[in-house]
Amino acid sequence: MSDKRLIVALDYSDIKDVKALISNLNPNRCMVKVGLQLYLSQRLSILDLLSNAGFDIFLDLKLHDIPNTVSKALSEIEKFNVFMTTIHLQGGKEMIEAALSSVKSTKIIGVTLLTSLNESNIQSLYASAFSDQFSRLISLANDTKIDGLVCSANELNQLHEYQGLKVVPGIRNKILNDDQKRTMTSMEAYNLGADYIVVGRPITQSENIEEAIKEYESK
Numbered sequence: 001m002s003d004k005r006l007i008v009a010l011d012y013s014d015i016k017d018v019k020a021l022i023s024n025l026n027p028n029r030c031m032v033k034v035g036l037q038l039y040l041s042q043r044l045s046i047l048d049l050l051s052n053a054g055f056d057i058f059l060d061l062k063l064h065d066i067p068n069t070v071s072k073a074l075s076e077i078e079k080f081n082v083f084m085t086t087i088h089l090q091g092g093k094e095m096i097e098a099a100l101s102s103v104k105s106t107k108i109i110g111v112t113l114l115t116s117l118n119e120s121n122i123q124s125l126y127a128s129a130f131s132d133q134f135s136r137l138i139s140l141a142n143d144t145k146i147d148g149l150v151c152s153a154n155e156l157n158q159l160h161e162y163q164g165l166k167v168v169p170g171i172r173n174k175i176l177n178d179d180q181k182r183t184m185t186s187m188e189a190y191n192l193g194a195d196y197i198v199v200g201r202p203i204t205q206s207e208n209i210e211e212a213i214k215e216y217e218s219k
C-alpha cells in the first residue's frame with residue numbers, strides 16, 4: 001500500500017481547472033484520480049502531465065469487456081505511469097485473470113456493485129439479493145487475487161476478512177447537500193479499514209484546499 005491514502009478526484013474537462021487545482025496539491029501527500037470525463041476530454045496527455053508533475057495516478061475507467069479486449073487495453077495503460085486502475089468484477093473470472101496477467105506494476109482494482117444500483121435493481125438484474133450478489137463478487141476477488149476493490153463505505157463492515165486493497169469513495173466530513181447519499185467521514189472510513197479514500201468536491205470546491213487536504217488525510 002502507498003502511504004498516500006487520500007485520492008483527489010479530478011472531475012474536470014478543462015485542463016486549466018486541472019492545472020489550477022494541482023498547483024495546490026502536493027504529490028507527496030495525495031494521489032489523483034482520472035475518470036472518464038477527464039480522460040475523454042484530455043486523452044492520454046493528461047497521464048503524462050500528472051505523472052511529470054510527480055503524482056501517482058488512479059485511472060478509473062472501469063473496464064468491462066471480453067478478456068482479450070481488457071487485456072489489450074491494460075497493456076496500453078501500463079505504458080503510462082499509472083499506479084492503479086479499475087475493471088468491473090462482473091466481467092468474470094477469465095476476464096479478471098486476463099487483466100492481472102497483462103500488467104506487471106499497475107495495480108488492478110475491481111469495481112463491486114455500483115452504488116447507483118439498489119436492492120430492487122439487483123433483484124431484477126440478477127434475481128438475487130444485493131448482499132448475495134456482493135458476496136459472490138467478493139469470492140471472485142478472493143479467488144483471482146485481484147489487487148483490491150472499490151466499494152462504498154457502507155460495505156466496509158462486510159470486508160473485515162478481505163485481504164486486498166479497499167478503495168472507498170462517497171466520503172464527506174461535512175454535509176454538502178449534493179448527490180452523494182450514503183456517505184461516511186474520512187475518519188470512520190479509515191477506521192473501518194479503507195486503505196484509500198476517494199474525495200472530489202469537498203476538496204476541489206473548498207476555499208482552502210490546503211486545509212481540506214489536512215482534514216481528509218489519514219492521521
Ligand code: C5P
Pocket residue numbers: 009011035114115116150151152169170171180198199200201202
Ligand atoms: O465529489 P465526490 O467526492 O462525490 O467524488 C467522488 C468520486 O468518486 C467521483 O469521481 C465519483 O465518480 C467516484 N465514485 C463515487 N461512487 C462510486 C464510485 C466512484 O462517488 N461508487
